[in-house]
Amino acid sequence: MPAGSDSVKVAVRVRPFNQREKNAGSKCIISMNGKTTVITNPVNGDTKSFSYDHSYWSHSDFTEDGEGIYHPATPEGHYADQKTVFNDLGKGVLDNAWQGYNAALFAYGQTGSGKSYSMIGYGANKGIVPITCEELFKVIDGNEDKEKQLQILQFEKEGEQEASETWENMAAA
Numbered sequence: 001m002p003a004g005s006d007s008v009k010v011a012v013r014v015r016p017f018n019q020r021e022k023n024a025g026s027k028c029i030i031s032m033n034g035k036t037t038v039i040t041n042p043v044n045g046d047t048k049s050f051s052y053d054h055s056y057w058s059h060s061d062f063t064e065d066g067e068g069i070y071h072p073a074t075p076e077g078h079y080a081d082q083k084t085v086f087n088d089l090g091k092g093v094l095d096n097a098w099q100g101y102n103a104a105l106f107a108y109g110q111t112g113s114g115k116s117y118s119m120i121g122y123g124a125n126k127g128i129v130p131i132t133c134e135e136l137f138k139v140i141d142g143n144e145d146k147e148k149q150l151q152i153l154q155f156e157k158e159g160e161q162e163a164s165e166t167w168e169n170m171a172a173a
């Protein structure tokens with residue numbers, strides 16, 4: 001990554017309770033304050049704090065607009081929506097890619113924790129990958145004087161390249 005910016009960024013995101021968790025009367029033991037994530041032991045109230053580059057509160061305090069997109073319920077609300085996550089994480093990866101740097105973004109977490117939601121998104125709530133692709137093609141399409149080649153690789157299993165497609169902009173004069 002360019003001088004002056006961090007080479008690695010780590011972010012944590014907490015999703016809303018699913019129906020099973022709601023039915024079970026679950027209590028959220030995570031709280032977030034700025035970049036800090038705090039876990040509270042429900043038995044004795046002990047807390048442990050961890051600091052990351054970003055701690056995203058997406059557990060509550062959101063509202064759904066007419067298109068089905070989730071936003072903070074109030075202008076000063078701390079709910080982290082998809083656009084916020086893209087602006088903080090995806091945009092930097094894209095900017096670095098344009099400058100010729102290799103960049104990688106991966107999601108880690110247990111099943112159902114929200115990896116696909118953040119990376120791909122569901123319905124109108126597009127995740128980092130589709131927003132990044134939109135931005136990528138906006139720039140490529142507006143740059144008709146240059147020849148560009150975009151290669152999409154999909155890895156299903158470690159080390160195994162399942163599919164490879166090449167998209168070329170041959171508009172160069």
Ligand SMILES: Nc1ncnc2c1ncn2[C@@H]1O[C@H](COP(=O)(O)OP(=O)(O)OP(=O)(O)O)[C@@H](O)[C@H]1O
Pocket residue numbers: 014015016018058109110111112113114115116117118122
């Ligand atoms: N930030 C969020 N806001 C609203 N809903 C969310 C959020 N993150 C996850 N969800 C919802 O939680 C459910 C589980 O999320 P998701 O499918 O992304 O998990 P996953 O980690 O990719 O799971 P798996 O490893 O099993 O594929 C989905 O119904 C998704 O819509």
